[in-house]
Amino acid sequence: MSDTRIFNTIRPSQFLIPVLIALALSQTACGGGGSTSSPPGSGTLPPPPPPPPPPPPPPPPPSGFSTQAKTVRFLGRATFGATPAQITSLTNTKPSDWIKAEFAKQPTHYLQRILDKIAALPRGEMLFANTLTNLFFDEAIAGDDQLRQRMVLALSEIVVASSKGDLDNFPQTMAHYLDILSDDAFGNYRDLLEDITYSPAMAFYLTYLANEKGDMESGRVPDENYAREIMQLFTIGLNELNMDGTLKLDAQGQPIETYTNDDITGLAKVFTGLSTQGSDFYDILNDRTSIYKPLVMFPDFHSDLEKTFLTVTIPANTEGVESIDTALDTIFAHPNVAPFLATRLIQRFVTSAPTPQYVERVATSFETGSFTLPDGTNVGAGVRGDLKATLAAVLFDAEATQDPATAPPGFGKIREPMLRVVQWARAFKETTPDSADENFLQDTTFALGQHPFRAVHVFNFFNPGYVA
Template identity: 45%
Template sequence: MALGYAAWIDDQFARPGGSLRATWDAANAALQAADATKSAGQREVLDAFYREAVTGDAQLRMRVGFALSEIFVVSFQNDSLSNNGRALAGYMDMLRGNAFGSYRQLLEGVALHPAMGLYLSHMRNQKENTAAGRVPDENFAREVMQLFSIGLYQLNADGSRKLDASGAPIATYSHDDIAGLAKVFTGFSYAGPDTHNNRFWGATGYQDADRMWKPMQGYPQFHSTSEKRFLGTVVPAQGTAQPMVSLKAALDTLAAHPNVGPFIGRQLIQRLVTSHPSPAYVARVSAAFSGSGGDLKATVKAVLLDAEARSPSAARDPAFGKLREPVLRLTATLRALGATSDSGSWLISNTDDPATALAQTPLRSPSVFNFFRPGYVAPGTLSGAAGLTAPELQLTHESSVAGYANYMRSGLQSGWGMNGLDGKATRRDVQLDFSADDALADQPEALVDRAATRLLGAVAPAALRGELLTAVQSVAIPVARADGSNAAQIASARRNRVLIAYFLVLVSPEFLVQK
């Protein structure tokens, strides 16, 4: 508030943040020093994620990086990545490192990252062989258009679909475009000092120690030399295979497509501000994207400083805002309430289970389509009846609603995560300190206002405040006995008042819906 919004954003742009890969590497080294047969895995990536999300000073970079991880999806749920923690940690670092650069640079980082190469199977993708009937793998070529750049249909600058003379939407690409791009994404594999066939295949003795996070390199002998046609661009047949030349032409074409501004811009608005932005809001963000040549700093700033993002009158519109996704409910809680980690490792681990946890874990999307779709309209709901896109509602059902409530209640009371690195600690790793709140337990109004202000940023609205006060006051604090024999009961009652106040804020619409 002292800096002002724009200056705060500029300050955040300049902060690099900590490296998830470096944190993973340190955990891996510690494990192997104790037992050479052990190595870090998925959990250590999640540890690093929460450590940075809760304690890091580069919050905007982390927040945008998380948003990008839900657009440019890779997932531990894929068999080829389930045991590649270093790759996923490196992938998050790549997204965060490119979060405020150019979209074109980001797209190249995504295309050449080995985690994406394994996830969408363009690593070790070979050129066509007509005699053998082999064609290049088309998986990444399709998704880089459908999900990472231009979408399925041609768009106006405000995100609305362009229509043909008969009123039907116009497709952005055909199967011929996919086939042409698939040829581009041939001949890429692990980084290393040479392009030996064995290195391409990842053979023993040809494995660079950092191959799981360094950008993939081109192997000319596996790259298609035939003509490549896609989206109106033609890469002529090559006498000598030049994979990086083909890649540059493809990524330049995709990044320059007029769909990228509204397609990516609208999703950033959804992830950062509101689920169903107005066409005018999308158009302004799209103009910032195109006017800056695809600069993500300018785009993010346009998203966050737009009149609709900052206007109190917009916030009062029932159609404005977004349901916080479960992971962000947890990180917001831990940051707001000053959580600490006994181990220093933030051992929150997997939170997939909808019945007992969050129904969501970072980097564990069930598919390339993320945990929820940007165009999701929830059936049988008031928002659905109004035609509003509400992506996070795709994760919202009876089990996940109850699971979230139980998970947060348990966390407030006992902490979150594992009982230490060895599972033998006397309490859960991530803890909150309520001592200052305990002191207010006999002042219900002050306690309720403190809980609401810490989690909502302001005193609770009158209706919620009244409910909080009623609930808190329903817990009687015993009168102290002269001999102090009921001190434990008094302390328990005081703490229960505190826990009730915070818990009811955490399950309230005022907290769950971000305005």
């Protein structure tokens, strides 16, 4: 049997502690004795006895980590899978305490470890991107920073920068990108948008690295890739949305587009003039350390024209960094961002087809920057775009924690192949992984159709709207 078939046939019940508690239910029958006849000579019947009091309502079903099954189900979403030790230690504790502890953990970083490996290489040798994903697999299997790294993987499938292609030769560039996702995983989405905009990995992947202003004489125009994708795939989508993620419709009952080609053209001018740190705009490798540092603005190459998009106009001759700030503020302020991101995060963690009500509740936490945990603790900074509050809303929503036996048809999702592999390793107590020694993990694209941070295109591993 191939590795893939083994992973696909393993079920959680095969590795969980197989304890089922049988509840013995006893019934007691109450009877009354005595005569029902009237006393002799009374002439009247006694009043009927009062009706019995209604039975008390059933107690609410146990919540949180009250059973091993609930513990496994929650951790199967919030982490890379429950371990036997976690099942034992967390059952009968509070998920609120667990997530607060996860939020307090320091981020796991990758860049320095990659740089150390590069420094130790023999002269003339180089590392490739699989070295980075080996480190990630090790953290996913045995690392302590589980919730944050699970969020890193989810975000990497939303704001996609893939090592497939030329970035395979620059693991330090992708490691810098992962550190951005790790640092911003529990921060604010507006900050994340800015950090990825200035990251060499994203600029390289979406081709706005050393993107020049237009030139009317030669016919050169700014590259439009990032302008398009930051709107379509990272923030607002193609059509206007209600707060619950459903489509807004015009008077003719048709979806309303969020932007036009003119908006793309106007926004593309904003993302001109960015290149790697150094003295030469065109020589992106003039400083070998620049490929893992934030991009800088070269004013001479930034478009000084007026830039109009999404009903906002940036005046001519506005400085480049200021133009980017205005553009990101404008995109982030769009009302679509909350339901758009809420839907994407629910799909990555809980269910492929969330109800509108679920989407709206999570989107509301994104808007308010706040969520109240089951124990009454408020998480989030109270600022729109808070990812800590948004993620907590995703994981603790009533739909996420409902009993699967009574969940509506279609609720849930098929676990992604690479998550199945990691959960398998965690379930069987792999505590000292070394992914570099596992040929199977060097590139799981063929066996699984998926490999971390190596999506086949900017749409991630799945087509838009994919449900499974």
